[in-house]
Amino acid sequence: MVSWMTKSDDAILELLDESNLTIPPMAIAFNIENVSRPTVDRRLPKLEKAGLVKRYDDPRGYTKITDRGRAYLSGEIEAGDLESIE
Numbered sequence: 001m002v003s004w005m006t007k008s009d010d011a012i013l014e015l016l017d018e019s020n021l022t023i024p025p026m027a028i029a030f031n032i033e034n035v036s037r038p039t040v041d042r043r044l045p046k047l048e049k050a051g052l053v054k055r056y057d058d059p060r061g062y063t064k065i066t067d068r069g070r071a072y073l074s075g076e077i078e079a080g081d082l083e084s085i086e
């Protein structure tokens with residue numbers, strides 16, 4: 001895992017990958033045990049900055065995993081490639 005990432009980040013990415021849906025933060029938090037809505041709200045901008053998710057303005061906050069996010073989950077992206085994001 002990359003130093004700036006948390007366990008919640010992996011859980012968010014895994015949910016988005018497994019569902020293959022574009023969903024709002026409330027639904028993300030609802031479907032991940034022990035991850036609150038405020039945590040999701042804090043983590044999504046960092047994941048977006050890293051190119052791991054795409055967030056939409058309309059409808060507001062809806063999020064989907066990107067190809068880069070899928071590559072991270074499958075181990076195709078090295079931690080060093082994401083380290084400088086924060």
